[in-house]
Amino acid sequence: MMIIESRPPDPAEPPDSSTPPAVRAENLTVVRGTRTVLRGLDFAVPRGQITGLLGPSGCGKSTLMRSTVGTQAKVTGTLEVLGRPAGDPSLRSRIGYVTQAPSVYDDLTVRQNLDYFAAILDPGRAAVERRHAGVTQAIIDVDLTSHADSLAGNLSGGQRSRVSLAVALLGTPELLVLDEPTVGLDPVLRRDLWNLFHTIAAERKATLLISSHVMDEAERCHRLLLMREGQILADDTPDALRERTDSDTVEAAFLHLVDEAIAAGNQSAAGDTTDTDSPSGAPRKETHR
Numbered sequence: 001m002m003i004i005e006s007r008p009p010d011p012a013e014p015p016d017s018s019t020p021p022a023v024r025a026e027n028l029t030v031v032r033g034t035r036t037v038l039r040g041l042d043f044a045v046p047r048g049q050i051t052g053l054l055g056p057s058g059c060g061k062s063t064l065m066r067s068t069v070g071t072q073a074k075v076t077g078t079l080e081v082l083g084r085p086a087g088d089p090s091l092r093s094r095i096g097y098v099t100q101a102p103s104v105y106d107d108l109t110v111r112q113n114l115d116y117f118a119a120i121l122d123p124g125r126a127a128v129e130r131r132h133a134g135v136t137q138a139i140i141d142v143d144l145t146s147h148a149d150s151l152a153g154n155l156s157g158g159q160r161s162r163v164s165l166a167v168a169l170l171g172t173p174e175l176l177v178l179d180e181p182t183v184g185l186d187p188v189l190r191r192d193l194w195n196l197f198h199t200i201a202a203e204r205k206a207t208l209l210i211s212s213h214v215m216d217e218a219e220r221c222h223r224l225l226l227m228r229e230g231q232i233l234a235d236d237t238p239d240a241l242r243e244r245t246d247s248d249t250v251e252a253a254f255l256h257l258v259d260e261a262i263a264a265g266n267q268s269a270a271g272d273t274t275d276t277d278s279p280s281g282a283p284r285k286e287t288h289r
């Protein structure tokens with residue numbers, strides 16, 4: 001694998017305005033239990049780029065991802081994915097999704113895990129060779145060739161995460177939704193995975209939506225959705241965010257935006273006591289394009 005730079009390479013191509021964005025949300029609202037977890041979000045995720053979804057634990061990142069892949073209940077508002085309503089059956093083979101917990105069978109080897117999922121995606125005897133080639137390529141992509149015949153149960157946490165990622169890469173999906181794929185990994189593995197994400201975006205022209213609560217990973221994304229308490233604080237490039245907030249890092253920019261949101265919330269609370277929907281008094285959203 002190549003060495004990653006701390007700044008992301010340019011996207012393969014500028015976003016094509018004639019095709020709809022990979023994800024488009026308007027007034028996206030999600031209720032879980034008795035709580036409104038996502039609060040009227042508006043955003044667009046452009047195609048062919050890496051968009052980072054960043055925010056503190058519990059702010060709603062996984063909920064937004066589950067909504068995008070169609071596994072979340074009680075979703076209202078508009079949510080379009082690759083030009084179709086989220087959850088549309090036609091999207092199943094076009095999206096790869098990796099949850100936070102690696103979903104692999106411990107009693108199967110790496111290759112057997114992939115063979116199993118490949119057979120579901122692309123069944124039939126006629127597809128044997130195509131499946132074999134796809135599985136071999138996915139194992140190479142995640143750098144697990146030397147462990148292809150190891151039982152998944154005997155792998156390290158990072159290696160198991162990469163098996164999950166390899167499963168998501170089968171079938172060359174147009175959109176990859178990765179929920180905290182680097183959590184718990186050492187710095188070298190994190191760097192290698194980010195290299196892989198950039199290769200996937202550049203060579204396959206795929207769109208990647210990647211969540212993280214590690215702010216230094218933000219610098220590796222083409223665009224960022226910064227979230228806090230179920231709302232979007234900012235939707236912009238890392239450069240634009242740093243510039244706009246006069247900050248050296250995305251982390252400092254994020255803190256600046258949080259302070260701004262709290263100050264604006266305090267002001268509106270002082271002037272208007274009727275809006276009790278926002279738990280921290282933060283504004284409903286601030287979307288910058």
Ligand SMILES: Nc1ncnc2c1ncn2[C@@H]1O[C@H](COP(=O)(O)OP(=O)(O)OP(=O)(O)O)[C@@H](O)[C@H]1O
Nearest residue numbers: 032033035037056057058059060061062063064213
């Ligand atoms: N089944 C549920 N019922 C009620 N509330 C829930 C449920 N699942 C999650 N929540 C709440 O929804 C909010 C958003 O959760 P979510 O998992 O989307 O956050 P997150 O940003 O992905 O967090 P993390 O980074 O820790 O994974 C949290 O406050 C959480 O407590």
